[in-house]
Each structure stands twice: as C-alpha cells, then as structure tokens.
Amino acid sequence: MKRQLFLALMALVGLTACGDNAEQSKVDSSVSEVAATTESLKEFKEPASVPVATPGLTPAPLKAEPIGIIKKLAVPYPENWIVAHDAAFFHFLEGKLFVIDPTAETVAEQVKGQISISFIGQFVQGTARPEMYVAETFYTRGTRGTRTDVVTIWSKEDLAPIAEIILPTKRSNTMPQRYALQLINNDKFLLVFNLTPATSVTVIDLDSREVVNEVPIPGCSLIYPTGPSGFSSICSNGGFYTVQLDQKGQVASKERIAPFFDTDKTPLFEKPAIINGIAYFPTFSGNVQPIDLNGTVPAIGELWSLTSDDEKKQGWRPGGWQLNETDDQGRMYILMHPEGYNGSHKDGGPEVWVFDVAKGQRVQRIKLENWGVSLAVTHGANPTMVVTNANMLLDVYDANSGSFQQTLSDIVMETPFVVYGAE
Amino acid sequence: MKWLDKVAEASSRKVAQRSSRRGLLKGLGGLLVGSAAFPLLPVARAAEGEKLGAPVDPGDPMQCEYWRYCAIDGFLCSCCGGTQNTCPPGTEMSPITWIGTCRNPADGRNYIISYNDCCGKTSCGNCLCTRNESDRPIYRPDKANDINWCLGTKSATYNCSTAIVVGVALDK
Structure with a gap:
C-alpha cells in the first residue's frame, strides 16, 4: 500500500515536471522529500476484516448516510484515559488538548477528541461536574489588539465550550503547569493564579459561574488546595501563605507560615505530588519536603531523601517539567537523572523512581525506553504511566510492572509538556 | 541531556537540511558543553588607577553557549531580526x-x-535556547525563566529574548 502511494506521487510529480530540466531538478528534490515523508509513515495496516461481495451477486448500493452527526463521549471517561496538553511552544496562540486512550493500538482508537487552549493556557479537570476548565487569553487582532482573559468551561461529553467567565487581564502567563488553576471545596470554587508580576488569586464561584473575589498573595505564587475551602501559596522568602474562604468566596482567614527553606540555596520544585492531602515537594538536590495541607494551616513535615548516599555521589537528582505524579495506591513517581548540576533541574531523566511516601522508601526503579521530560499516571488498580519523551512523543508504560508498551507516534503534538490522567 | 535541544533540532531540521551551514545544529549541540566551550582566562583585575584595556565580549550571540545566555529560555533575538541587546523591528x-x-x-x-x-x-x-543556571521556580519571579515576561507591554505575545548587560555583579 505504501509503495502504491509512493508510485502514485512519483507519477504525479513526474507529469508536472515533464520537459523542463530546471523544473526537473526542483521536482527531484520534492520527490526525495515525499519519499522521506512516506518512509517515515507507519506501515499501513489493512482493516482486520474486509467486507467481500457475495460471489455471483452484484452488491446492493450503499445507503445514504446522515450528514452532521457529531460524536459524544461517555462520561466519566475510562480510568486509563489521559488528557495531553500541547502548549504549541512555537506558536503559543494555538494550543490544544487531546483526549486519548493510551492503551489502544491505532490512532483511530487512541484519539477521542480535542479542545482548544489559547496562549499558553492553564487547564484543570472537574471531578464534581462533568466539566473541564481552561484559563486562556485572546487578543482581538490575534497577536495584538484588546486583550481578553477568560475561563472557558468545556463539556466532557461534547468537548464543546459551554460557558465563559471573563477574568481580569492578569492571569499568569507561564509555561503550563498544574498549580496555576485549581479547584477547591468539592469544585465549588475555581481559583486562577494571576501574575503581573504582582500576584493574586481570582476566585470563581462555579455554581453561579461568576468571579466573586480576588485575593492578593503578596510575594507568593501558585495554588495548593488546603483544608476544607482554602489554598496555600509558596513564597519568595521560603514560607507559605494560606487563605481559607467562606461560602461566598470571601477571605475567612489568612496566615503566613514562617520560612522553612532557602529559595536560593535549597530550592523546592513548585510541583508537589499530593497524596491524601499531603504535598510532597521534591527539592532540586533530591530531598522530599512533605507539607500536610489537610488542615486550615499547612503543617511542615520532616525532610527525607530520594537517594542513597551512593546515588547522591553519582549525582542522581529529580528533574523535568511535570516531573512527578501519584497513583491511587498512594505511590509517588518521579523522573530522575544522574550527574545533576546547577541548571539540570528541568532536563528530565532516563529513569522514573517510584516511592512509598508513607515509608519514604523506593519501591520501584523504571528504566525508560526514551529519555523522559514529563509524566502522568492514570487512575485505577492497574494504572498506565505516560511519559512525554525528549522527542515530544508520548511513551506508554504499564505503571505496576514498569514495562514499556508503545509510543503514541501517530498522534501529532509539538510540545505536550503536561499530561493528565483523566478524571 | 537537553530535551529542548531536540525540540529545537526537530523544528530546525528542515532548514539545516537545505543549508550548507550547519551552524545552528552545531550550536545547539554546543549546549551540552556550555561554559566549558570557553577557556577560562586568568582574571586581570584592575587595581586602583590601573589602566584598563578595551572591554571584551567573546562568543557568537547566535549560539546558545554565548556566555550571556546562562539563564535564558526562549528564542534568541539575534536569530529573529534583533541582536543580543536589541529587539527585532516592530516589536516592543x-x-x-x-x-x-x-x-x-x-x-x-x-x-x-x-x-x-x-x-x-x-x-x-x-534558535531556541534553554539554559537554567540558577533558574528558580516562579515563586522567585526575579529568577524564573518559565514566565512569559511580556508584561507591561501593549501585547503579551512573546517573540524572542534578549540578554542585556546591566552591570558587574559581585566579584568572586
């Protein structure tokens, strides 16, 4: 089949080039590009069963098909699905999120649909409502004009936008990350992190779909759900700032937690793995700082190490973009690299280490098929681990065994920096 | 291992294939050696009243390993119509x-x-270039390169990054 396609393209190109030597030379280069492209295509697979006409009978004509049918998805999504955020690093205005079944064999079975996300948007999935939320930015003239910041609410069933909430034009415009847009209080409030670079949090009441408050968080950043209806932010002085909201989204209490780390010398990653309300923040050097977010005020736990003394000597450190993840069994997964140095903290790594956080012990060491940059783990007793590799393709692993399953090489994404297990 | 090198490499591969100059890819590869690409010269400190020679700014601003880019993350303006300290025409x-x-x-x-x-x-x-020496997460915005710093401009659309000398830091 592939050869037929190639010959057909050759013939087409040959016809256009006939009788012109100069043109021929251009065409030859096109042919080689076509050949290269064709070679890189995955081997075409014939359908498993090809309908065959009944011998001796003329097949009846196909029936006219209805036009305009749009598929829907069953909600909740199966627990092994993922949502992959392609931030479109080379043209930020036009990102996308693919809903994917990473365990399926063909791209037709893998891709379930997509939603749009403009201008390095941030994303979070609802758990109490069948909705997904995107904080994004638009200009009236594309790259210029009047700016509008908006939370777009997408239906999980339709993958269609069902509502918009206009925001103050100050939402944080940073590389995509999980803690810039968060849900709290059983999805009653959606919180948007703002950075101008003065920082604040916009509070949206999702019952009324209205902005109800903007809470200043001076000197602090990001949103970590805390207590029954609050959040904490991590601060430039190495402390925390915690706010609890009342039922109207107004500030019921606020408190500063004294500095407990040095942001210059012993920095934490801003990306904790949160298990049972305890946020496990990795440090650049390979420790873990647990912080209990179950109460109205964070409780700072005891530091423990991801590495043995020998591993530390070999320079093993955590690193990557979305470098860590959790599963429903309470395990923490984290990308690790050897020979770490000042500046290697976003490099990713060749291995994922899995920890029992209650014991502070490693329970598994997964050697990756390809160098990993970001990772996600799906829900359930048999979770799937999906790793964004250095070629910006998604590699799929059985999370329990660590065995490599496949690369989703037919799904075209440029920079899928953050992947989420479907909620 | 610099994964963004691979992203940059993939995006520039077509250009490199058609070009006789392989400078860009060579430059990206150079990221791996980073500052080791330059010999560390003996430091000649100017004592009080000592005569100073002409300032020296070594390296190629179109290459990621250029010394000023030690904490940069983005597209080099030198490859976008600007220079290491000027923006391309029509940008802000x-x-x-x-x-x-x-x-x-x-x-x-x-x-x-x-x-x-x-x-x-x-x-x-x-010329995508990411080097993260002393980069910190966005809770330290002053040292964070993950932020789109098109703040305070008419449009927040990001085009490229410069690296401008502000002054001498503490002597070491």
Missing part, C-alpha cells in the same frame, strides 16, 4: 524581566544580565 521590549548572573570568560567578571523579552508578534521560533 518588555520593561520588566528576570535576571541572571553570568560569567564573561574573557575578563572573568560576573555580570548581571537582564533577559528582556521582545513582544507583540508570534513566537520567532529560531
């Missing part, structure tokens, strides 16, 4: 930004470098 320079401290291998001094972004047009896409 962000007045606020993050800073790095980079060592000039020619004079041994550490300089404060301001990475002002150029804004108002879509991503340039050329």
